[in-house]
Amino acid sequence: MVRVIITLLDSFGIGSAHDAVAFGDMGSDTLGHIVKWMAENRKNPDGSPRYLLLPNLAALGLETAHRLSTGEDMVHPISGEPLKDTALDGGRVKAAYTCAEEVSRGKDTLSGHWEIAGVPVDFDWGYFPDKPHCFPQELVDSLIREGNLPGVLGEKLASGTEIVRELGEEHMRTGKPIIYSSADSVLQIACHEETFGLERLYDLCKLSFELVKPYKIARVIARPFVGTKAADFQRVAAHRHDYAVPAHEETLLDKLVAAGGNVYAVGKIADIFAHRGITKHYPAAGLDKIFDATLQAVKDAPDRTLVFANFVDFDSSFGHRRDALGYGEGLEYYDSRLPELFALLQPDDVLLVTADHGCDPTWKGTDHTREKIPVLFYGQNVKPQQIPPLHIFSDIGQTLAGYLGVAPLGHGTAKNIWKE
Known part of the structure; x- marks a missing residue:
């Protein structure tokens, strides 16, 4: 029974x-x-x-992959024991481990997920400028008119938690949605679940997704909140929901489903791939719930299935918020639960631990950082080895496509x- 599990x-x-x-990130190292x-x-x-201490990740080659990437040892071994020279x-x-670099422009x-799945992004996304009233006036006017809104709040690049704290009470009084962006190619809308309504927020985001298409924006994100x-x-x-542009070529997910296989998507994977090439979706939020859902997906998965889980909290809760302690303790939690996943692996299963970009919590600003990612393949059919560094994330997807019996990817x- 051939299955692939990506965490x-x-x-x-x-x-x-x-x-x-070129991204202002030289020296970053999450x-x-x-x-x-x-x-x-x-x-x-x-x-x-x-x-x-991350002993299970160290056993998968994380520490040695970091040394391969940077040429240096970390200040303390995450295995608890000094690295040997082999x-x-x-x-x-x-x-089998290595590091990989991205060719996508962003x-x-x-971009990171699509490139892993065989589709690099060879064009520039649209971005909103970091200035007050960052959105084009015609976009704001259309959103107000077609969304039947009394107006909008925000209109700037901001941290989601901070802008809700700043404008949430005014939003509840006026019914004006909070619209904002970040350094990503994104328009985000924050609304109160009760006073505005969750389904109404989703409908507004669907409208916004159509309105931002001329600006080449990658995603519109619904950001509901609660409180008084x-x-x-x-x-x-x-209850977060991402409305994303679909990939411009067929991904590993598309090809596997078309060939009769399955893709079980955990967390926000379905949103990232615009719900294309997905056979079953396991919604989950929080490291514990995402890990629980991943284990359930593996238990459910039949032959020729890709279980693909995104652990978003490392980015949204820790990286962007520059919370090094939270990030580190989140890694320790993930590492502590890996034995549960190991115990579910069948003889022909392959586990891949990887990432999509960096978000160094010690770095300036709150943006992602342009970094290499770990690529750690594990399973009874995998030969332990150091793989030469990959110069395109799509080598990952191409390797897995062959194992799953899928036609070669485009990259x-x-x-x-x-x-x-």
Whole structure:
């Protein structure tokens, strides 16, 4: 029974890409800087450093992949023991591992996921400028008119939690939605679930998705929140919904479903691929619930299934919010649950741990960072080895396409990671 399970840790970079200088990100290193921050700032009860420990990820080659990416060892080994000089860390690494660089022009979520699935983004997305009233007036006027709105609030680039705290009470009084953007190619709309209505918010986002098409915007995101006043407003991650442009070529997901296979999408994967090439969707929010849903999807998955899970909290809750402690402890939680996933793997299953871009929580600003990603293949049919660095994410999808018996993708080169 041939199955592939991808757990994608959204924003989990492992060192600057070669072109990071063009993005203002040279020197960024999500994993390395979290390790350093934890060593310097987190303490045990006796005052000694409480280091970041990720023994299961280390056994999959994460630490050695980081060294391959940066050429340097981290300030403290995440395995708890110093790295050995061999590629497989003295036999402790049980997976085929490497790092990969992106060729897509952006460092956004859609570009990273699509490129992994065999479709690099060779065009520039549209972006809204970082200035007051960042949206074109004709777009705002159309949204107000066609959405039958009394007006809008926001109209700037902002943190979602901060703009809800700033404008949430006025939104509840006036019924004016909060519209805002970020450094990504996105228009986001925040509305109160009760006073505005969740379904009404979704309808407004569907309208907005049509209105932003001329501006080449990748996504419109519904950001519902609850609470009674600024001090207790909370976004409802489980009710977030992304309206995304579909990929411009067939992805691994499309080809697998067309060939009679299955794609079980966990978390926001279905939204990222515009619900195309998806046979079953497992909605979930929060690291614990996403991991639970991933385990259930693996239990449910028949032969020739791709289970694809996105762990969005690393990006949305920790990376963008520049929360190094939360990011590190989130990694430890994910690592602690990996044995549950290992226990479900069948003899022909392949597990891939990877990411889509970086979001260094110690970096300036709140944007993604242009970084290499970890690529860790594990399974009984996988030969433990160090793979040369990949220079296009699509090598990942091409490798998995061959294993799943799917016709070759349009981009990438399959790597021989298999046992004889």
